[in-house]
Amino acid sequence: KAGVTQTPRYLIKTRGQQVTLSCSPISGHRSVSWYQQTPGQGLQFLFEYFSETQRNKGNFPGRFSGRQFSNSRSEMNVSTLELGDSALYLCASRLAGVTYNEQFFGPGTRLTVL
């Protein structure tokens, strides 16, 4: 069974640009969550999608948005990039929107904003 895949693995952008990251969950998983990981702040929750609907949202500005497609694949978009957006972006999938389901993480997309 294939794991969670994220593309691209590495990305370099400049301030003011926008970026789209992609996540393909494990087959059959309907929930996809996104996290931002930085050395100082740890893993910060961005949002969770379940059956194409955003179920939960973290405390990030509106520049961060996402969506989920009918095949459960998810994309995350960051507009007007800032230097502070440089981070590892992780997505995680789980079977259903129930809290005691194990989350399976992808390897992440390392975003560098210059």
Added chain:
Amino acid sequence: GENVEQHPSTLSVQEGDSAVIKCTYSDSASNYFPWYKQELGKGPQLIIDIRSNVGEKKDQRIAVTLNKTAKHFSLHITETQPEDSAVYFCAPPRRDDKIIFGKGTRLHILP
């Protein structure tokens, strides 16, 4: 993470000794208590979890203990080995179903 405190932030132990990491949460509705391990260059991976109706769970060298009254649960690693060096996260869910991770504990196993 919000309402989730993890201690210590860094821990160095001699190979073969034990390591204990504690996670304190605030949402009394939490009923599932997982620990994740993140190795360099990889995403976090679940290593052990416990439900609220159980006080302790063990899997070989790792164990998790839960104190619901005090709202904390701990990860115990015995007979530590070099491959245990990683960052460990707790992630107790909340009544709003958000999964918030602790800030992580960097564990160093010293030779």
